[in-house]
Amino acid sequence: MLKYSLKRLLSAVPTLFLLITFAFFLIRIAPGGPFDSERALPPEIEANLEAKYHLDEALPLQYLRYMWQIAQLDFGPSFHYLDWTVNDLIAQGAPVSFALGGLALLLALAIGVPIGAWAALRQNRVADYTVMSIAMIGISIPNFVMAPLLILLFAITLGWLPAGGWAFTPSRMALPVVTLALPMIAYIARITRGAMIEVLRSSFIRTARAKGMPEKTILFQHALKPALLPVISYLGPAAAAILTGSVVVERIFTIPGIGSYFVQGALNRDYTLVMGVVILYGVLIILFNFLVDLVYAWLDPRIRYDEQEA
Amino acid sequence: MSEVTRDAFDRALDTRNVRGRSLYIDAWHRLLKNKAAVTALIVLSLMVVLVIIGPMLSNWDHEIPDWEHYSTPPSLETGHLFGTDALGRDLFVRTLIGGRISLLVGLVATLVSLIIGISYGAVAGFLGGRVDNLMMRFVDGIYAMPFMFFVIVLMVVFGRNIFLIFVAIGAINWLDMARIVRGQTLSLKNKDFVEAARASGATEFHIIRRHIIPNLLGVVIVYVTLTIPQVILVESFLSFLGLGVQEPLTSWGALVNEGAQELETAPWSLLFPACFLAATLFAFNFLGDGLRDALDPKDRF
Numbered sequence A: 001m002l003k004y005s006l007k008r009l010l011s012a013v014p015t016l017f018l019l020i021t022f023a024f025f026l027i028r029i030a031p032g033g034p035f036d037s038e039r040a041l042p043p044e045i046e047a048n049l050e051a052k053y054h055l056d057e058a059l060p061l062q063y064l065r066y067m068w069q070i071a072q073l074d075f076g077p078s079f080h081y082l083d084w085t086v087n088d089l090i091a092q093g094a095p096v097s098f099a100l101g102g103l104a105l106l107l108a109l110a111i112g113v114p115i116g117a118w119a120a121l122r123q124n125r126v127a128d129y130t131v132m133s134i135a136m137i138g139i140s141i142p143n144f145v146m147a148p149l150l151i152l153l154f155a156i157t158l159g160w161l162p163a164g165g166w167a168f169t170p171s172r173m174a175l176p177v178v179t180l181a182l183p184m185i186a187y188i189a190r191i192t193r194g195a196m197i198e199v200l201r202s203s204f205i206r207t208a209r210a211k212g213m214p215e216k217t218i219l220f221q222h223a224l225k226p227a228l229l230p231v232i233s234y235l236g237p238a239a240a241a242i243l244t245g246s247v248v249v250e251r252i253f254t255i256p257g258i259g260s261y262f263v264q265g266a267l268n269r270d271y272t273l274v275m276g277v278v279i280l281y282g283v284l285i286i287l288f289n290f291l292v293d294l295v296y297a298w299l300d301p302r303i304r305y306d307e308q309e310a
Numbered sequence B: 001m002s003e004v005t006r007d008a009f010d011r012a013l014d015t016r017n018v019r020g021r022s023l024y025i026d027a028w029h030r031l032l033k034n035k036a037a038v039t040a041l042i043v044l045s046l047m048v049v050l051v052i053i054g055p056m057l058s059n060w061d062h063e064i065p066d067w068e069h070y071s072t073p074p075s076l077e078t079g080h081l082f083g084t085d086a087l088g089r090d091l092f093v094r095t096l097i098g099g100r101i102s103l104l105v106g107l108v109a110t111l112v113s114l115i116i117g118i119s120y121g122a123v124a125g126f127l128g129g130r131v132d133n134l135m136m137r138f139v140d141g142i143y144a145m146p147f148m149f150f151v152i153v154l155m156v157v158f159g160r161n162i163f164l165i166f167v168a169i170g171a172i173n174w175l176d177m178a179r180i181v182r183g184q185t186l187s188l189k190n191k192d193f194v195e196a197a198r199a200s201g202a203t204e205f206h207i208i209r210r211h212i213i214p215n216l217l218g219v220v221i222v223y224v225t226l227t228i229p230q231v232i233l234v235e236s237f238l239s240f241l242g243l244g245v246q247e248p249l250t251s252w253g254a255l256v257n258e259g260a261q262e263l264e265t266a267p268w269s270l271l272f273p274a275c276f277l278a279a280t281l282f283a284f285n286f287l288g289d290g291l292r293d294a295l296d297p298k299d300r301f
Helices: A002-029 A043-052 A059-071 A086-121 A126-140 A143-157 A170-200 A203-210 A215-252 A258-267 A271-299 A305-309 B003-013 B023-033 B035-057 B091-127 B129-143 B147-157 B162-189 B192-199 B204-240 B252-261 B268-295
Strands: none
Touching: A002 A059, A002 A271, A002 B129, A002 B147, A086 A126, A086 A170, A086 A215, A086 A258, A086 A271, A126 A170, A126 B268, A143 A170, A143 A215, A143 B204, A143 B252, A143 B268, A170 A215, A203 A215, A215 A258, A215 A271, A215 B147, A258 A271, A258 B147, A271 B147, B023 B035, B023 B268, B035 B091, B035 B268, B091 B129, B091 B162, B091 B204, B091 B252, B091 B268, B129 B162, B147 B162, B147 B204, B162 B204, B192 B204, B204 B252, B204 B268, B252 B268
16 A cells, blocks of 8 residues: 555656646746736836846746746745735635635534435435435535525525635635535435445345344444545545635635635736646645545455556 | 148248347447437427527527517517617527527537547557557547636637637547547457358458447437537536627527626526527437447346
């Protein structure tokens, strides 16, 4: 397992390298620069600014300089938020975004798995159809439609919860977390149901039943673990979905997370900020996929990565 | 054996009266038995017809404001069935025009991803070996990238061009298609019926045309129905962030964005486009589910 882990982590290096290179040149091709504004700057000042941020150098040289910085984990100064480095901005936004995404993910797992398993046990009965239809609605209503509707209901009509803003308090966090979690709950419930139905049909469950094992033990000891495998493999894409979903949610609820910084940064041509966030997201996705694979092997003893390599 | 039963046997054995039912006719009959899928199909057909014909029948235009009605709620008296937006434009027409764009983006971008995905996946699966390995590692590599962010950067960088939306969305969606098609091709290639066809002297071309492609089709159809709503969603997401379709054109995502900003004063401007968008996504997902059940040979009994 250790050998496999090392191998996986090493293979992430070229992927990251590709990611950084692609993002770097993509954003530099963009027409317009970070210092464009309504009022044109005097050419001397612009030249000074560009010299300060090394934007006057040849592109390959800038690229090498940037790569060297990244290798030292320094994302450079922000071009738009003066006096801020990208590291500062990320350090400020990341805890907010991570809390939002992490809580949403936990909520989705805590609700989605039991609902899905329950529907599977009542396959093709009214309860199953009802739950799965509701889940389909959850999948079909996008975040950015759900969020205004929730605000309309809970903040404006009922007045129970604040409509926006962020603080680490339950009332401020409730709406954004629920908005982000809802489609995931639906996905996880559907996946769990499908997997559970398939597992319950398999012969080792029939054997367990035949030898008179209590139904509870069958469900929790034998059926749940293999039924969770597809859920685990969904978590990789789910992490990506949380990241993109949080861009929208952060914007609607005016939450100062990294998603908001990213969209603002892209609009302002804040090269370093955009690059910083893209790299961070890339690392997160790679890391998450890696963790998912590890958990996968741990849950399913048939999967042993090292032996496959041999 | 009596004469009667013999007759019955003869009739049953008379192959001239028997018509083979293809996999797809079977699947079609199974689909028609699925009420949810049939409803979805009807909803989608109605949606397409409404979106195409609706704006032509209305007295209003999606660009020209009605100077006498700003932000009015839906009413029959003013003739604005879905009300008007803050600029006095008829929301019924705007919702339908937005629907045209959303559906068009869904179809075209799916087609783009389909073409790239199928050719890539089929080549990788059919060639196999080292080429396959290399091609799939490449897919794995770009799979790990935060693509939504590249699309956002692309939209900012190159302006909000509608063709770019097609290409950008199609270009990020082909990865799944390639994986699915490659896996399917790989397993089909080694199936006994392909072996049998080869043994009886069929050419490679015949095998691909008669055995591989028809067997791929089922998976592809299911996947396409499930990709279209995803693509519509991505486009709406971009439009919601103000990076997608630009005025005076509109899409459901853009309309939802406008509606969300006038939530307190004019909730109807959010509700109608949101319902249209959700209903369409809902119908596509249900249809995709129904198709999967109908085409999946595992649940044949």
